Amino acid sequence: MVNGAAHRVWPFCMSRGMYMHTHTEFLMGNEAIALGALAAGVNVVAGYPGTPSTEVLETVAKRRKDDVYVEWSINEKAAMEVAAGAAYAGARAMVTMKQVGLNVASDPLMSLEYIGVKGGMVVMVADDPGPISSQTEQDTRTFAQFSKLPCFDPSSVAEAYEMVQDAFDLSERLGTPVIFRATTRVDHGYESIEVIDADEWKQHPVEGFIKDPSRWVIFPRLSVINHAKIEARNAELSDEFSDYCRNFIVPEAGEDKRLGIATHGINYAYVREILDETHHPRLMRVATPFPFPERSAVEFLQGLDEVLCVEELDPVVERALIAVCGKYHLDVKIRGKLTGDIKPAGENTVESVGAALAAFMGEAPAEEAGVSAPEPPQLPVRPPVLCAGCPHRASFYAVKRAMKGRKTLFCGDIGCYTLGNAAPLDMVDTCLCMGAGINIAQGVFHVEPDTKCFAFVGDSTFFASGITGTINAFYNQADMTLVVLDNSTTAMTGHQPHPGTGRTMMGEVVEKVSIEAILRAIGLTCVETVDPLDHELAVETVRRVADEPGVKAIIFKSPCVVLAKPQARSVVDPDKCVGCQRCVKQLGCPGLVPKDGKVVIDESLCTGCTLCEQVCPFDAISGGQRIAMDLPQAGGAR
Numbered sequence: 001m002v003n004g005a006a007h008r009v010w011p012f013c014m015s016r017g018m019y020m021h022t023h024t025e026f027l028m029g030n031e032a033i034a035l036g037a038l039a040a041g042v043n044v045v046a047g048y049p050g051t052p053s054t055e056v057l058e059t060v061a062k063r064r065k066d067d068v069y070v071e072w073s074i075n076e077k078a079a080m081e082v083a084a085g086a087a088y089a090g091a092r093a094m095v096t097m098k099q100v101g102l103n104v105a106s107d108p109l110m111s112l113e114y115i116g117v118k119g120g121m122v123v124m125v126a127d128d129p130g131p132i133s134s135q136t137e138q139d140t141r142t143f144a145q146f147s148k149l150p151c152f153d154p155s156s157v158a159e160a161y162e163m164v165q166d167a168f169d170l171s172e173r174l175g176t177p178v179i180f181r182a183t184t185r186v187d188h189g190y191e192s193i194e195v196i197d198a199d200e201w202k203q204h205p206v207e208g209f210i211k212d213p214s215r216w217v218i219f220p221r222l223s224v225i226n227h228a229k230i231e232a233r234n235a236e237l238s239d240e241f242s243d244y245c246r247n248f249i250v251p252e253a254g255e256d257k258r259l260g261i262a263t264h265g266i267n268y269a270y271v272r273e274i275l276d277e278t279h280h281p282r283l284m285r286v287a288t289p290f291p292f293p294e295r296s297a298v299e300f301l302q303g304l305d306e307v308l309c310v311e312e313l314d315p316v317v318e319r320a321l322i323a324v325c326g327k328y329h330l331d332v333k334i335r336g337k338l339t340g341d342i343k344p345a346g347e348n349t350v351e352s353v354g355a356a357l358a359a360f361m362g363e364a365p366a367e368e369a370g371v372s373a374p375e376p377p378q379l380p381v382r383p384p385v386l387c388a389g390c391p392h393r394a395s396f397y398a399v400k401r402a403m404k405g406r407k408t409l410f411c412g413d414i415g416c417y418t419l420g421n422a423a424p425l426d427m428v429d430t431c432l433c434m435g436a437g438i439n440i441a442q443g444v445f446h447v448e449p450d451t452k453c454f455a456f457v458g459d460s461t462f463f464a465s466g467i468t469g470t471i472n473a474f475y476n477q478a479d480m481t482l483v484v485l486d487n488s489t490t491a492m493t494g495h496q497p498h499p500g501t502g503r504t505m506m507g508e509v510v511e512k513v514s515i516e517a518i519l520r521a522i523g524l525t526c527v528e529t530v531d532p533l534d535h536e537l538a539v540e541t542v543r544r545v546a547d548e549p550g551v552k553a554i555i556f557k558s559p560c561v562v563l564a565k566p567q568a569r570s571v572v573d574p575d576k577c578v579g580c581q582r583c584v585k586q587l588g589c590p591g592l593v594p595k596d597g598k599v600v601i602d603e604s605l606c607t608g609c610t611l612c613e614q615v616c617p618f619d620a621i622s623g624g625q626r627i628a629m630d631l632p633q634a635g636g637a638r
Ligand SMILES: Cc1ncc(C[n+]2csc(CCOP(=O)(O)OP(=O)(O)O)c2C)c(N)n1
Pocket: 048, 049, 050, 051, 098, 100, 101, 104, 414, 415, 416, 417, 434, 457, 458, 459, 460, 461, 462, 485, 487, 489, 490, 491, 492, 493
């Protein structure tokens, strides 16, 4: 439709907010998504942290009413299944994760599409073009096509708030999970928006689980029947989405009627910011990349010669428009990523989109047209480092010293401790995805048995996906050392609790799950727990444990310094410091600063962890006090 005139109005666009009391809040996109879910009457929210998705669940926990249940699950698969169970029982449920989390949760999600849900279920996935804080640049719109699930893709904070409510309504009406996908600039952008007052949030009564094996038990026969239904439903939904008010066409302004621009998500905002309101090509904004609003696309393409698809990550809109042109014999040239007009990877910016639009519209190159700002001066490169006093530094350094001169492999994993790869530690040889390091170490061991293989894993990662790898190693007779870096939090994503912390997102204090007990239950007989900041003991423990046969484990237990209050800072005695800079060269702690041929300690950074005190060969550093976590009795951990 062109500006909503030609077809019926999509019901969800008109149903909310008309008779409701609202107020204005300045919100981050993720907060808006959380408030939208609460306004839609969400009953259960489960998730696993990951940037840029984390604030959604945290905001639900902060702003929820007493009858809303919220949890950090141990990983995304668990979260997906918890939400599915709640939705089976008729609750409105949301599951939150970052884009790579969807890989972990894909097994239940792919089957869930065949089974369906009773209460509305929204799968909130945050994509990370760039990537800014992820290991992949995957596009959840493509995952929506693969899984055949309807998908929403908002362009702004205000839209995210509204669209998540649309997603719940659609999910419940169709009995299917719905993907709600936003990208970093929407998730972490801020806007003042109108939100519904809390006392007018929808109350969603929960019917409860009704037993019906013909519906809830997946079997091949059921799957083939439901597959056919899903295909038919998606064809209908494509038609319905052509009337959805957020899939719209903006008619061209000015003389030129040959060109069109198709876009989505935050790129729509960039395009609108760049284009002259009085003179621009016809625009199509795609808010539901799957099922693609085909009828609307045909209308958009009528009479055009060329279309530029301005998108980030995969060429989803571009491919869909090419298919529409083929199906309807439309002679329109579709340009975008596949033709090299839009960069194939990385995040778009107002400047990069401006340059692409200027070239497409035959205008002066972006610089001359004044579209792009002058290049800002280069900022100094500041690689990420472990915090001053981070216990991970001490753990890596202990293993490094203990294994010096031996043939070793150090498999890292995902967390703050990935930063152990940087000089001078240089202790991460591999890093793939969460939990992978433990299995990669086994793979190397099986072809290179003379290498001492180590796998470093954080405590949250151990619970999320390290346990199965450890069992695999034990069962398949690997010879390797597992090093659990237990800082009692999920530090990298903002210090969320996990089963080892003894706290839940509902605010309950619960029994801590013991990593040591898990390792023993698997069958490991050599499990030692040590404070990594007790340097000589840590080194001695690594030397001894690494030479035990089979799978053995060291748990380095010391709190993340961001959560612990420093007791006393260390200082360098300038009369004793000879300027050898051993502390700086060995540890790379940002608190140690070379100055005038000697070293001083930046007291605004130092946490008094004492590691440099123990490393200095001239006893020139003193005064710190390390923060210890409760450790089991000495020797009791074997
Ligand atoms: C599948 C997946 N889910 C979530 C994330 C986001 N994430 C990165 S590291 C991490 C856990 C970090 O905690 P931990 O292992 O305890 O290490 P720490 O950062 O505390 O050192 C998470 C959840 C991810 N990278 N991949």
